[in-house]
Amino acid sequence: MISVTSLTKRYGAHTAVNDVSFECAPGTVTGFLGPNGAGKSTTMRMITGLTPPTAGESTVAGKPYRQLPNPGREVGVLLDASAQHPGRTGREVLTLSARTQGVDSARVDELLSLVQLAGPAAGRRVRGYSLGMRQRLGIAHAFIGDPRVLILDEPANGLDPEGIFWMRGLLRDFADRGGTVLLSSHLLREVEAVADRLVVIGGGRIVANGTKEELLAAGGVRVRALDPGTLQKALERAGLAVTAGADGALSVQAEAEQVGQVAASISAVLLELRPVDTGGLEELFLTLTAGEAKETAR
């Protein structure tokens, strides 16, 4: 479980992360999405105790990260694939980590195989690794303490399509066995296939948070009726948010079935009833973050 409550980080006059709250439950993969500079890394660094927040708090497995007695056994972290010592071999990096965390060194070979770095690659120095190999090593490093929570910043960076597919399977399997995963990306497609929930951040603020299905339904439905005024009143009585368009159509923040039920209850004659086409999550993501992306590009 990861719990983030009103996290805020200011650098001088610049607010990098602004009142961010969300939760990641066991058994789920949460995609943390946003354009470059949106505040993903800063949020993850605050969760993992590397950056002190200006305000707010976060817990992992019920405690602030810094209070976890042996954090690697609770939470696997990959924030920067290039953070490993370039002069060490892949095997040395994992062996040192295993020792520090009190993990059986047999796990090192298991993990080298898991991330496909077994054989000669394990004996090469990290400075000679490609970015994809560094990511794989970083993923192995995150897994070494057999944690129940994973926090991964842009883990797909540098992986080829086969590598991305492999990583999705690994994370899905981890979550299906009860693990909690938070992974960031600036590319929706990278996380769309594996995430159960999406937290979208733009300009330091959460702009969307929900299941993929909920975010898609955010477009609502479009309905046209013979008597739009009467239908609008009935929908509003049912507690739904309705906007009347210039062409007489109504936009309703609800599922098509809910709108259909209300229409049936007053025997309204419908001329059209369909979900508003959001063009998929990609378009939703671009729309949600467009203004923010421009901000940070300046």
Ligand SMILES: Nc1ncnc2c1ncn2[C@@H]1O[C@H](COP(=O)(O)OP(=O)(O)OP(=O)(O)O)[C@@H](O)[C@H]1O
């Ligand atoms: N140490 C720092 N000092 C000053 N500003 C910072 C610092 N770290 C981050 N920022 C600023 O905070 C904002 C958020 O940065 P952050 O790295 O968290 O974004 P991000 O979503 O992870 O982006 P990217 O995908 O490019 O890594 C940016 O405007 C960045 O310039």
